[in-house]
Amino acid sequence: MRLLFLGDMVGKTGRTAVWERLPGLVSDLRLDFVIVNGENAAGGFGITEEIFLETINAGADVVTTGNHVWDQKEAVVFCGRHEQFLRPANYPAGTPGRGSGLYFARNGARVLVANIMGRVFMHPELDDPFKAAEAILEAAPLKEQADAIVFDFHAEATSEKQCFGHFVDGRASFVVGTHTHVPTADHQILNGGTAYLSDAGMCGDYDSSLGMDKEEPLNRFISKMPKGRFEAASGPATICGVGVEISDRTGLAEAIAPLRLGPRLSETIPPFWA
Amino acid sequence: MRLLFLGDMVGKTGRTAVWERLPGLVSDLRLDFVIVNGENAAGGFGITEEIFLETINAGADVVTTGNHVWDQKEAVVFCGRHEQFLRPANYPAGTPGRGSGLYFARNGARVLVANIMGRVFMHPELDDPFKAAEAILEAAPLKEQADAIVFDFHAEATSEKQCFGHFVDGRASFVVGTHTHVPTADHQILNGGTAYLSDAGMCGDYDSSLGMDKEEPLNRFISKMPKGRFEAASGPATICGVGVEISDRTGLAEAIAPLRLGPRLSETIPPFWA
Amino acid sequence: MRLLFLGDMVGKTGRTAVWERLPGLVSDLRLDFVIVNGENAAGGFGITEEIFLETINAGADVVTTGNHVWDQKEAVVFCGRHEQFLRPANYPAGTPGRGSGLYFARNGARVLVANIMGRVFMHPELDDPFKAAEAILEAAPLKEQADAIVFDFHAEATSEKQCFGHFVDGRASFVVGTHTHVPTADHQILNGGTAYLSDAGMCGDYDSSLGMDKEEPLNRFISKMPKGRFEAASGPATICGVGVEISDRTGLAEAIAPLRLGPRLSETIPPFWA
Amino acid sequence: MRLLFLGDMVGKTGRTAVWERLPGLVSDLRLDFVIVNGENAAGGFGITEEIFLETINAGADVVTTGNHVWDQKEAVVFCGRHEQFLRPANYPAGTPGRGSGLYFARNGARVLVANIMGRVFMHPELDDPFKAAEAILEAAPLKEQADAIVFDFHAEATSEKQCFGHFVDGRASFVVGTHTHVPTADHQILNGGTAYLSDAGMCGDYDSSLGMDKEEPLNRFISKMPKGRFEAASGPATICGVGVEISDRTGLAEAIAPLRLGPRLSETIPPFWA
Numbered sequence A, B, C, D: 001m002r003l004l005f006l007g008d009m010v011g012k013t014g015r016t017a018v019w020e021r022l023p024g025l026v027s028d029l030r031l032d033f034v035i036v037n038g039e040n041a042a043g044g045f046g047i048t049e050e051i052f053l054e055t056i057n058a059g060a061d062v063v064t065t066g067n068h069v070w071d072q073k074e075a076v077v078f079c080g081r082h083e084q085f086l087r088p089a090n091y092p093a094g095t096p097g098r099g100s101g102l103y104f105a106r107n108g109a110r111v112l113v114a115n116i117m118g119r120v121f122m123h124p125e126l127d128d129p130f131k132a133a134e135a136i137l138e139a140a141p142l143k144e145q146a147d148a149i150v151f152d153f154h155a156e157a158t159s160e161k162q163c164f165g166h167f168v169d170g171r172a173s174f175v176v177g178t179h180t181h182v183p184t185a186d187h188q189i190l191n192g193g194t195a196y197l198s199d200a201g202m203c204g205d206y207d208s209s210l211g212m213d214k215e216e217p218l219n220r221f222i223s224k225m226p227k228g229r230f231e232a233a234s235g236p237a238t239i240c241g242v243g244v245e246i247s248d249r250t251g252l253a254e255a256i257a258p259l260r261l262g263p264r265l266s267e268t269i270p271p272f273w274a
Ligand SMILES: [Fe+2]
Pocket: A008, A039, A040, A066, A179, A180, A181
């Protein structure tokens, strides 16, 4: 199975780039399943229902999020209306929306996708991400309820990300980190067969600070005082993601490689799909 | 000028790999200058004088460090004995050792190397890294006192790293992040001509948690209690670094690309050196 | 019912002061129940079984702890042997020891004591302290299973402490914060009848940094480098605690006032016991 | 010299209480100098020029601030117009306003007041608070340029506060912490003669979360999701502060005791002024 994951779309430039390129990628690369992180799609802060729908329309099967999920107030309402929209699973019971779901890929495979948030340097108030993963895996073990299992682990610390990868190794098809907005080059298949990448990076303007116009962030690092608001950068976006080839037989990973398209970073397509 | 930077050597496996491979790289790639981060070379915690000397012996021109610099007590003493050893420059005045130095490359160029530590999620008690860089750049501007200027910016947060890059853009040859132990794939030449990479990754065992045996870190994420000590992982190391081609004329970057050698990550050599 | 809570005993001077004064306080003030926080009793770091037993021997009915609970390795073992020893309740299921217990006071009342740890600025990896409290209160509601309910809420942030107080207001007899080692003067009875104090302070040498010899902590704030180890201060200790009068009828608080005995802080005894 | 310090005024209820009570306190207690922290006076977030002027009008000689200083945008402008307005001194050179000033007390004494912000758990991007204090003390040593020296040390961590106290002990008249909004009871005169209190508490509604209406903060601790905005609580305020008797001869402290007036906390007036 051919699965593509695209990192956090940031602002108009990021989401537009995804909307423009994704349909072609789906057909050219014959993708079976596409996941896109959308937590920064609305000006850098959250996502609207309209943006969500447009992203699904462009070919995404699931839109994941992260710490910015509630930045647009309407998310609290529309998150409950769409099965393909995920907020982090380790919010407490009773939180609107869902943190994981079972979806059908174009090849008929059942794909379990879960969005989980890390806590180190981030959100101590969330539930244990390791326990959340455990519960999800127990409810739908690989090759029983699901033909593929993917975690979008939205976290800051590389230690927490790597340990999370080892924790589900052999029980999930793929763990991809998000949140730092910087793509990492440590893609590998762990000992148990789970594909792993610490961070997918973002889909946005890489002449920026994390996709935001660099002037105000830089001003704050220098003057230590706010001067204006944070606004999404508007230069041309580079799409960052990662492709994984998942075995139909075992549900584990056969290959993993980055996908990068755009003007600022080195472009690449998973060689096993070229 | 051909400059190679290697990320944090972690433990025996990491430093041994560097010692074994570096001499060949220096001659095969005709490297003019080599910088290696050594903050985790001694079992993951700090560096000894013996390890430092062996690394210089293997071909490093400068050894940089970071938050683990003082983990081995002897560092407080030997840091003052060796010009080629750098601790973060933004320790207060009076701190033993030095945070930057001017060195001669094999091609005769004068290379200014500075080691600076970020503060976000890290060490609020250090001096302002941006001011520290400013002072260094004012004392030895590019193409006046130095033919090339390189910053090892040891930091956690990608926002601080990117803003630091923009801050010195056009005034330094190269900014490379370290500390997360995960190589990033966002190498680019910024608008002003400075080569930039958010993190060089580590030279160590990538079947691990940041180069440390994964058992105890994973135990702590699950049980929230210490069971044993953190120990360096001992599997075969992957060397992670980055090569930069620096213009003799402008001191700015002409090309940047990662270098990765070893069993776990995708191997690559800067194409402009191949 | 007369309940006395004493803050974190720090080092030899702190625990010795408690051992010497507590028997007299129990008889002079005709105390029905005594809780002492012992997380720093062993040189500032954790507590040994011997120290625990001596503290029980001096008149404590329960010894609570906090983030330092496992500093002495033997705690992992002996915590399971003593009902009167509590570690924070919001460690995950399967953690040795217990986080709450039901005890008999000298007047025959059943006293539920729970030790819970905050997460803000502290330990994001622990379970939700609010949920932990909810579970405890549901299992043994006030005036059903318990005649009095006391929470030692070990936390840093005053916002988390105050919100915790409001959360259990009317359902617990008393919430006392610990961990900052500084006694606060905000004792009050909340609207629902729960006595509240943000921090009990410590039993230790107040000519110090949190009960530790001030030289090394001060050195680190100034030089940003370790010079030696942290050691408990050894000057005469001031005992800091708080007395609460709990209604036999409602289980809620009738009065709360601090108790301080020693050379550095203003001495005081709850006026309703004088 | 009789010096009164009042903690952070929070919202309308806090500032109104101060404005109503302060004139009477100045005359009844024959105060020579009054400092009030105003960082939360405007609805909990910052301070306006009008509120500042009204506070001066009520009898304050200096208004200090903290991390909320820039919350009201106009502060960036008016901070430069008023010598009696202080923002934290450890902002970088070039920041609008001033961090310390020399003032005349009603008894003719020259009083140096400095506002400094801590960094632990707070603002790593600010300059070293210890160095900032050192520079201030060197520029105007006690009994040379100043007859009294007072630091409002706005910080979270008790360790940083206590170490700051020891750092200036014997060189300042008084160190008072602010920011936690909870009054501490650890007032003492340090070995060198400096009066010290870890936190003055706030002037605000103590049936709240730090002076803010408790509903939304509590909601966030429970649901982990924002539901509304933070708003200042509106119940009757308790005034919290501390009185210090400073020697005209030495500039050091002769006595220190809390002042608390209002409905929720135990009321007290410095006994040496009663
Ligand atoms: Fe994001």
